[in-house]
Amino acid sequence: MKYSAAPTRSPLQRLVEATVEGCTNCGKCVRDCAFLKKYGTPKSIAAGFDPTDRQSLHRPFECSLCGLCSAVCPEKLDLDGLFLEMRREAVDRDLGAYPEHKPLVAYEKVGTSRRFSLYRLPHGCKTVFFPGCSLPGTRPEAVHSLLALMQQADPSVGVVFDCCMKPSHSLGRELHASSMFEEMNDWLLKHGVQEVLVACPNCQVMFERYGHGLKVRTAWEALAESGVRPEPAQGTVTVHDPCVIRNAEPVHRAVRTLLKRQGLVVEEMRHCGKTTVCCGKGGAVNLLNPPLAAAWGELRKKEADGRRIITYCAGCVQALEEHTPANHLVDLLFAPQQTLAGKKKGAKAPITYLNRLRLKLSFKRKKGKAVLRERTYLPGHAVLPKKRFWRLPFTQVLIVAAAAGAIWFSV
Ligand code: SF4
Ligand code: SF4
Ligand code: SF4
Known part of the structure; x- marks a missing residue:
């Protein structure tokens, strides 16, 4: 040609x-x-x-x-x-940087920063829970609940708060994504970790694509296998399988097993499993061309036809709930009545950042012997340069948000 x-x-x-x-x-x-x-x-x-x-x-x-x-x-x-x-x-060719993508790049940078990241490996830890960025921000209490269930089976399960670098991967920043991922992977291997339990489909994809030497399983498969019995619930829901794991049939099955075990009726949409569709957030198109991204949400709304959509990607929930009732699987597992009544919602920014900081600190201060680390790596730098706390942009946002919140509640 x-x-x-x-x-x-x-x-x-x-x-x-x-x-x-x-x-x-x-x-x-x-x-x-x-x-x-x-x-x-x-x-x-x-x-x-x-x-x-x-x-x-x-x-x-x-x-x-x-x-x-x-x-x-x-x-x-x-x-x-x-x-x-x-x-x-x-x-x-230096033609892939768009100002519209800046918030996403900044979001990823925050996730990998010294302030937001934390690795906590208890003595003898061979398995870590990697909840990703969105779930800890929108539903921090679910991260505690999921880890508690995992530790019932194995008290040495550790936790890692870090970003999987999927944003950079999707934006075509291949070298940055692979270099950051590699450093994390090597650190985990060096400290005896053999298995990673993920709760985000994007993290799953990144561990499967860039990872080596680590077994990757989803939290949903682990829960389904453990035989855990969530609080019973009655109703009919439909499932949105995240597009990036359209071929992960065992994960699709595990999610439906958990829902059915609760007593729920699961009805499928036309596009499910291998032929699932995007929620609208894929490839960050929502930032560059919102109408194109919204077309996916509208298709989902039509197919859901009034049924509540349950998905297992915090990003998908955010995109879908703009079009039709949608919840994360953990909402149903841990608060079924509230969820089915339409009263359970995830937190929104900037509260999500505060949630992540609080969650991280709760694990950092936890008693017991454990290996701890905060991420200090950037490709091309041995360690991240230290910045004054009040000069960091996200800190400024949080301070402004906290002040705004204080003003709001005082009037
Ligand atoms: S499905 Fe699309 S890419 Fe495949 S043959 Fe048809 S038009 Fe071409
Ligand atoms: S947005 Fe369209 S072209 Fe792009 S991967 Fe999805 S189906 Fe294919
Ligand atoms: S957020 Fe959207 S793009 Fe990302 S995995 Fe979920 S369905 Fe796919």
């Missing part, structure tokens, strides 16, 4: 060629995807791709990277892989 200019990345070159040659323009992938409806079939996008053209390099940042297209493609083309590679090409 002839390009006006060839991509610099060889995986991208291969994917572009495979798509141009393999796509038959059948249109199956276009049916439910607003991005493809806007830009045409993958064949036409790949055939018109010019890595020297800004517009070509911008296009993949409007794709949610959800993988539905690859899941339905009869030719088994790797289409979300193609669009991710296009993003990486843009980053390699």
Whole structure:
């Protein structure tokens, strides 16, 4: 195939060629995807791709990277892989930095900072709970409850508060994501950790893609296997499987097992399991092109048809609840009556940051012998430079938010 200019990345070159040659323009992938409806079939996008053209390099940042297209493609083309590679090409050419993405990059940076991160490994720890960033912020009490259940089976289960680097991965910042992840992985291995229990599908994907030497399981599989009996509940719900783990069938099954064990009726939507759809947050499209992202939420609203959506990704809940009633699985497990009555909601920023700090401190101050660490690594730096507390931007936000809260409650 002839390009006006060839991509610099060889995986991208291969994917572009495979798509141009393999796509038959059948249109199956276009049916439910607003991005493809806007830009045409993958064949036409790949055939018109010019890595020297800004517009070509911008296009993949409007794709949610959800993988539905690859899941339905009869030719088994790797289409979300193609669009991710296009993003990486843009980053390699210094054309992948968008001001709209700054809040997400800052969010990730906070998660990996010395102030917010914490590793706590009790004596003999071989398994750690890695709750991710969103769950501790929106539902800190659930993190305590989940860890308590895990420690009933094994009191030496540790906990890690850190970011899995999925935002950088999705934004095409491959080197930054892999370097940060690698350092965390190596530290865990060096300290005898063999297994990671995750509660976020994005963390699961990152451990499976970038991790090595560690067994990865979800908290939901561990709970389902443990035979735990959550508080009984009555009602009908439907499940949104997070798009990034569309192929993780054992996880889909474990979640439904837990819900059914509670006594709930689970009805499936048209898109579930392998053919689940994006919630709207995928690939940070909600920041760059909100109407495209909202199209997914509207599709979910239509398919849920008034039934409460239960999902197991705190990010998905935030996106879906803007369109239709939605809750995290932990809401139902630990507060079923409140959840089914529509009264259980996750915290919102900036409270989420305060929750994360409080949660971290509660574990840092916990009694008992344990190995502790706060993250001080940045690629290219041996340790993070120390900054004065009051100069950090998030601290300033918290101070302003706390002051605003105090004013609000005093009037
Ligand atoms: S948004 Fe999802 S379905 Fe559409 S092209 Fe991107 S990965 Fe494929
Ligand atoms: S489903 Fe596959 S073959 Fe059909 S248009 Fe999409 S990429 Fe092409
Ligand atoms: S928040 Fe959930 S559904 Fe949305 S993109 Fe992320 S994993 Fe996929």
